Amino acid sequence: xxxxxxxxxxxxxxxxxxxxxxxxxxxxxxxxxxxxxxxxxxxxxxxxxxxxxxxxxxxxxxxxxxxxxxxxxxxxxxxxxxxxxxxxxxxxxxxxxxxxxxxxxxxxxxxxxxxxxxxxxxxxxxxxxxxxxxxxxxxxxxxxxxxxxxxxxxxxxxxxxxxxxxxxxxxxxxxxxxxxxxxxxxxxxxxxxxxxxxxxxxxxxxxxxxxxxxxxxxxxxxxxxxxxxxxxxxxxxxxxxxxxxxxxxxxxxxxxxxxxxxxxxxxxxxxxxxxxxxxxxxxxxxxxxxxxxxxxxxxxxxxxxxxxxxxxxxxxxxxxxxxxxxxxxxxxxxxxxxxxxxxxxxxxxxxxxxxxxxxxxxxxxxxxxxxxxxxxxxxxxxxxxxxxxxxxxxxxxxxxxxxxxxxxxxxxxxxxxxxxxxxxxxxxxxxxxxxxxxxxxxxxxxxxx
Amino acid sequence: xxxxxxxxxxxxxxxxxxxxxxxxxxxxxxxxxxxxxxxxxxxxxxxxxxxxxxxxxxxxxxxxxxxxxxxxxxxxxxxxxxxxxxxxxxxxxxxxxxxxxxxxxxxxxxxxxxxxxxxxxxxxxxxxxxxxxxxxxxxxxxxxxxxxxxxxxxxxxxxxxxxxxxxxxxxxx
Numbered sequence: 001x002x003x004x005x006x007x008x009x010x011x012x013x014x015x016x017x018x019x020x021x022x023x024x025x026x027x028x029x030x031x032x033x034x035x036x037x038x039x040x041x042x043x044x045x046x047x048x049x050x051x052x053x054x055x056x057x058x059x060x061x062x063x064x065x066x067x068x069x070x071x072x073x074x075x076x077x078x079x080x081x082x083x084x085x086x087x088x089x090x091x092x093x094x095x096x097x098x099x100x101x102x103x104x105x106x107x108x109x110x111x112x113x114x115x116x117x118x119x120x121x122x123x124x125x126x127x128x129x130x131x132x133x134x135x136x137x138x139x140x141x142x143x144x145x146x147x148x149x150x151x152x153x154x155x156x157x158x159x160x161x162x163x164x165x166x167x168x169x170x171x172x173x174x175x176x177x178x179x180x181x182x183x184x185x186x187x188x189x190x191x192x193x194x195x196x197x198x199x200x201x202x203x204x205x206x207x208x209x210x211x212x213x214x215x216x217x218x219x220x221x222x223x224x225x226x227x228x229x230x231x232x233x234x235x236x237x238x239x240x241x242x243x244x245x246x247x248x249x250x251x252x253x254x255x256x257x258x259x260x261x262x263x264x265x266x267x268x269x270x271x272x273x274x275x276x277x278x279x280x281x282x283x284x285x286x287x288x289x290x291x292x293x294x295x296x297x298x299x300x301x302x303x304x305x306x307x308x309x310x311x312x313x314x315x316x317x318x319x320x321x322x323x324x325x326x327x328x329x330x331x332x333x334x335x336x337x338x339x340x341x342x343x344x345x346x347x348x349x350x351x352x353x354x355x356x357x358x359x360x361x362x363x364x365x366x367x368x369x370x371x372x373x374x375x376x377x378x379x380x381x382x383x384x385x386x387x388x389x390x391x392x393x394x395x396x397x398x399x400x401x402x403x404x405x406x407x408x409x410x411x412x413x414x415x416x417x418x419x420x421x422x423x424x425x426x427x428x429x430x431x432x433x434x435x436x437x438x439x440x441x442x443x444x445x446x447x448x449x
Numbered sequence: 450x451x452x453x454x455x456x457x458x459x460x461x462x463x464x465x466x467x468x469x470x471x472x473x474x475x476x477x478x479x480x481x482x483x484x485x486x487x488x489x490x491x492x493x494x495x496x497x498x499x500x501x502x503x504x505x506x507x508x509x510x511x512x513x514x515x516x517x518x519x520x521x522x523x524x525x526x527x528x529x530x531x532x533x534x535x536x537x538x539x540x541x542x543x544x545x546x547x548x549x550x551x552x553x554x555x556x557x558x559x560x561x562x563x564x565x566x567x568x569x570x571x572x573x574x575x576x577x578x579x580x581x582x583x584x585x586x587x588x589x590x591x592x593x594x595x596x597x598x599x600x601x602x603x604x605x606x607x608x609x610x611x612x613x614x615x616x617x618x619x620x621x622x
Contacts, residue, residue: 100587107572108596112603143479273509273561291536382479383529383540385510394511396527406599411511411529419564448587 065093072101076179076434079444081418085430092433095425097418103448110408114374115141116215118408122395123209125410126446128171131157131164132388133446134213136395136410139294140384141215144377144399147349151338153217154296159230159333160203160212161295162326166237167196168389169319173244176316176438180257185247192240195233202226215375216350217343227334234331241323248316258313262424262436265310272423273416276391277318278440282310288387295386300332315439322389349375374403383411390414390441412446451537456482459502459539466501467493473544483540491528491543492553498530498541499558506530506539509559514569518599522546524573528555528562545575547598554580572597 071082080101086094106125110118122137123130135157142149149157174189197207203222204210212219248254266282279286285304289297305321307314343350347366356363377399385394391413398407417440424436451459460475463484471490476483486494498506511529522544530539543552554577556562564586566577571585574595585592594601607616 100585100589103587105596108601108603111599143481146479270508271560273559273565286533291533380478381483381515382481383511383527383538385538392510394529396511396513396515396529398515398517406517407515407597409511409513409515411513415564415568416561419561 064088070433072098077437077444078175078442079447081437081442081444081447083425083433085433087430090429090431092425092428092430095422095433097421099418099444099447101448102444106449107408107410110405112404114403115377115405116370116374118405119213119215120209120211122408122410123211124445125449126388126390126393126412126414126443127208128168128443129164129388129390129393130209131161131213132386132393133410134211135161135295136384136386136388136393137397137408138213138215139386140382140395140397141377141405143382143384144380144397145215145349145375147216147344147346149217149295150341150344151296152221152340153342153344155333155337156218156222156342157213157295158297158300159330159337160200160218162330162333163196163199163230165326165389166323167193169323170196172319172389172438172441176435176441177248177254179434179438180254182248182251182254185244188240188244188247192237195236199226199229199233202229214343214350216346217341219343221342227337230330230334234327237327238324241320245320255313257432257435258316259311260309261312261432262428262439263309263311264420264423268423269310269420272419274391274420276387276389276413276417277315277322278417278420279391280304281307281314281318283308288385288392292385294384297329299336300329302329312435312439376401376403377405385411388413390443390446391417410446410449412443412449414442414444414446418442418447451482451539453477455537456484456539459498460484462502463494463497466497481538481540483542485542485544488543488545488552491541492555492558494541495528495530495555495558498539504532504535504537506532506537508533509561510538512559512562512565512569514573514575514597516573516597516599517544524550524575524598526552526569526573526575547574550575551578552576553578556580571595574598 066087068085068087069082070085071077072080077083082098082101084096084098085092106121110121113121119134119137122133125133170189170193174186177185200210201207203226204212204219266279266284269279269282275286283306285306287304290304302325305318305325307318347363351370352363352366357367379399379401381396381398383394383396385392387393392411393413394411396407396409396411397405400406421436421440424440425433428436456475456477460472463472463486468490471486471494473485473487508531509528510531513527515525515527517523517525524545524547526543528541530541545552552575554566556566563582566580567582567584567586569575570577570583571588572595577583584590588596607613609616
C-alpha cells in the first residue's frame with residue numbers, strides 16, 4: 001500500500017520500509033524510534049527534507065498544472081487581493097495579482113473637496129498608516145503654499161508618525177505570524193497596539209483616521225498627561241519587543257519558514273521601484289528620513305536597520321529593529337519638544353483660535369471664509385515623498401488656482417511593492433507564498449484607493 | 450533637487466544627446482525641477498537620463514497621470530525620477546491630447562512602471578504603445594470611460610442596491 005504523501009510502501013502495521021524513513025524501524029532489527037524519548041526524536045527531525053521535490057514516484061508522473069484563484073476573500077491575503085495561481089502540485093508556477101476590489105475612487109473624490117477637507121479622504125487609503133498619508137498630503141500642499149510649519153508641530157508630527165509606525169509594524173507582526181500558523185502572537189501585538197491607539201485617542205479624539213495633521217501644523221496641542229503616557233509606553237515597549245523575539249527567534253518552525261526563503265536581489269527590487277523594509281532587508285540603507293530629512297528628522301539620532309541576505313528573516317528582523325529605532329526617536333522628540341505654536345499663524349490657511357472669534361471681527365471673517373470655501377492655492381504642481389512603514393509614500397498635488405485640488409495622486413508603496421510578489425512567489429511552495437504575502441505587508445486599501 | 454543651473458545643464462545635455470527639439474520646457478517651481486519633453490522622444494530621454502547622464506537618474510519613484518483641463522494638450526504623464534546617490538529628484542512630463550493619447554512605453558527601462566502605467570491607462574486612457582500587458586488595474590475590465598479625466602462627472606456611477614439594481618449596466622450578468 002503506497003503512502004499518499006511519500007509514495008513509500010507502508011506495511012500493514014503502519015511502519016515504513018523504504019525511502020525517507022531512515023530513522024524508522026525496519027525489518028533489519030534497527031532500534032525502534034518509538035523507544036527513544038520524545039524530545040530526542042524531535043531533535044532528529046529535519047524539516048528541510050520535506051521541501052525537496054519528490055522524484056521518481058508516481059506522484060510526479062501524474063502531475064498536471066492546475067489554475068486556482070486565491071482570494072479575493074482569503075484571510076491570508078491581507079485584504080482583498082486576488083491571485084490567479086497556476087499550480088504544479090504544491091509549487092506555484094505562475095502568479096497573476098488582480099487588484100481593484102476595494103477601489104472606492106478616493107483620488108477622484110478628493111478633486112471635489114476643498115484642500116483641508118481632503119485630509120480625511122487620504123487618511124483612509126492606507127488604513128494602517130493614516131498619519132503618514134496625511135503627512136504626505138499636507139507636506140505637498142505646504143510646499144505649494146510655501147508655508148513654514150512651526151517647530152513644535154514638526155516634533156508633534158514626528159511623535160505621532162513614529163507611534164503610527166510602531167502600530168503598523170505591530171499589526172503586520174501579529175497578522176503575519178498568524179498566517180504562518182502561530183496563533184498567540186496577534187494577541188500580544190494587538191495588546192501593545194491598543195496602547196498606541198489610546199494615545200491617539202488622547203491627542204486627537206480618534207483612534208483611527210484622526211485627522212490630526214493639518215495644513216500648516218497639527219490640529220491641537222497635546223493634552224496634559226500625554227507626554228507621561230507616551231513615556232510609560234516607551235518603558236514597557238522594549239521589554240515587550242524582547243518577549244516577541246524570545247517567542248519567535250528560537251522557534252524552529254518559524255525560522256525554517258523564514259530563513260533563506262524568497263530571496264530577491266537588491267537590483268531586482270530597485271528595478272521594480274520597491275522601497276521600505278523590503279529594500280533595506282537586502283542591505284540597502286535607503287530611508288527618506290535620513291536621505292532627504294523632512295519634519296526635523298535631521299534633529300534625531302537614529303539608525304537604519306538593514307539586512308544581509310534579503311530573505312524573509314531579514315525582512316522580519318528589519319521591521320523589529322525599526323520599532324526599537326522608532327521608540328528611540330520618540331524619546332528624543334519628547335525630550336527636545338520645543339515650546340511655541342502648534343499650527344501656523346497664517347490666518348489665510350489655519351483657523352483662528354476659538355477665543356479670538358468672540359472679540360475679533362477679522363478672525364470671524366477668516367473663520368467663515370476657511371470653513372465655507374477653504375483657502376485657495378496658486379496654480380502649480382508638486383510631488384513630495386516621505387518614508388511610510390512600507391516605503392516611499394509620495395503625494396502629487398496639482399493646483400489650478402481654486403480652493404479644490406485638480407488632482408491628488410498618492411504613490412502608495414504597497415502598489416509598487418506588490419510587483420515583487422511575482423519574484424518571491426513563483427517557483428516556491430504555496431505555503432511559502434502565504435509567507436511572502438505576509439512579509440510583503442501590502443495594504444489593499446492603499447493599493448486600490 | 451537640481452537647482453536652476455543644474456536643470457538648465459540637464460536640459461542642454463538632453464537637447465544635444467537626444468534631439469534639438471526634445472525639450473519643450475524646463476521649470477523650477479517650489480524647489481522642484483520639471484522637464485517637459487515631447488512624447489515621441491520620451492524613450493530616448495529617459496534612456497539617456499538613466500544610462501548615459503553624468504549623474505544618472507536610475508530609480509523611477511512614481512509614474513502618474515493628470516488632466517490639465519481646460520489647457521491643451523490635456524493629458525499629462527509624469528515620471529518622477531530619483532538619483533539615489535545625490536538624492537535629487539527630477540520630474541519628466543509629457544503632454545498628449547485626448548484625441549490621440551499615445552505615448553511610447555518605457556517599461557523596458559523601468560520594470561516598476563508596469564503597474565503604474567496600467568493605472569494611468571485605466572484612469573486617463575493614455576495608451577502606452579509597446580506595453581506588454583496594458584489592461585485595466587482597478588476598474589472592471591468591461592468598464593467604459595476613464596474616470597479620472599476632469600470631464601468625467603463625480604457621481605456619474607449609480608450606487609446600486611437591491612431596489613435599483615435593474616438600473617445598473619451589468620444587470621444581465
